Amino acid sequence: MEDVKILLLGGTVFLGSAIASQAIARGHDLTCLARGSAEVPDGAAFISRDRERDDALSVVSRHRWDSVIDLTRQPGQARRAVRELDATHWVFVSSLNVYRAFDRLEQDEDSPTVEPLGGDVMADMTEYGSAKVACEDAVRARYPSHTIIRSGLIGGAGDWSGRSGYYPWRFANPSGPEVFVPPDLSFPVALIDVEDLAAWLLTCAEQRTVGTFNATGVTTTLSAVLALAQSVAGSSVPAMAVPDDALKEAGISSWMGPSSLPLWIDDPSWRYFATLDTTRARARGLDTRPLEQTLTAALNYEQERSEPRHTGLTSDDEHRLRNLSEA
Structure with missing residues (x-):
């Protein structure tokens, strides 16, 4: 696999940490931009920035990236990122919380979603799904070459929430x-293991996989x-x-x-x-x-x-x- 120049936005713990470690292991040129609540792996460049600041992305906006991977939950951050950054492909980590109802088993990606959040910052976790929909919309509007991954519950090593452990x-x-x-x-x-999700995210970044996909375990x-x-x-x-x-x-x-x-x-x-229908993701390489x-x-x-x-x-x-x- 040819080296990919990747910018990872947000998250130096749990999923972000797993993505960073695997990106370096695969030989990619990785830059992490985050507040820096944890160290990045050896071989990765780290830029400490608060994405709430208007100039947060100025230092990385001068570069052309093969792929940007964004983990944000705040629509304002997503809108600024797609507006200011230059990339060939965009990977956005969304959530199953975007769906409108959960009264049927394993709904697919065509299921109705909640309305997008109009503002730039969600007030609390009750707006989480709407905020993620707004982030998705921002990515689709700016980057035709995008992967949007609606993740289920993430578990395994580093699960600070304690749900899987x-x-x-x-x-x-x-x-x-x-x-x-x-x-x-x-x-x-x-449940999806954090290492499996990180691995597939990177595969999507490498292969420039286009589409919206559910991702969780069996x-x-x-x-x-x-x-x-x-x-x-x-x-x-x-x-x-x-x-x-x-x-x-x-x-x-x-x-x-x-x-x-x-x-x-x-x-x-x-x-x-x-529960989510992951047929599309598994057809594009997701393995759990x-x-x-x-x-x-x-x-x-x-x-x-x-x-x-x-x-x-x-x-x-x-x-x-x-x-x-x-x-």
Whole structure:
């Protein structure tokens, strides 16, 4: 593969870090422009810039790039980037949050999306999907040669959110005789390993793949995920499904965040949120590893992390659930 001159905008952690490391491993000429919350790999150039500043891109706007890879969630940043930068191909990392409804299994890329955000900055995460749609629109309007990747839930090494690593970690570090899990074990789940997503992003940049693509792993069930989590943890501690009313009484939420049980949503209209039809992406080279490998990588990260965990139940949460069940 001929060396590709790549500009990576935003993200020196998790997905951004995986993209950067693999780009260098493939022998590409990589420049990373970001605030710099983490170091870039050896061999990559780093430019520290706050993309909220009007002159943030001035130092890279003088160059011609083979591919730009942008991870932003802010429409103003996306609009400025496509207006000021000169590239042969553009790769934008979008999200499954762009879709309007999640009441059917594995929707494809032609499914209706939410309205684009009119402003340059989203007010909060409730506008995340609309903000990503606006970013997509900015890319399409300026760059006919583009790849837009609507990613599903990303897991594996470096998953700071804890969504992919919580259950393996909890099975490996139980606070009692059981591990509490959601009541609906048939809930559909899909995860894509961060390394697989990064690899395919770079392939799209190299091959100048044109189109909009869903990207996530194979759909499975929460029950299957929990069995794998228990297996990679080497644990014999059983899972215990907690009734929905008990979770509500204890103040336990779903999906992510403090005092939560991840990978499950207690709203029927969001039942298929994590699943996507990835037929088009797989036809263009997307390859995803077995989920067991992703959970193993997530567990290794969880066992070594020093920063607070953002998702799951603390030992105090679990003790509170046990006290409620014994009352």
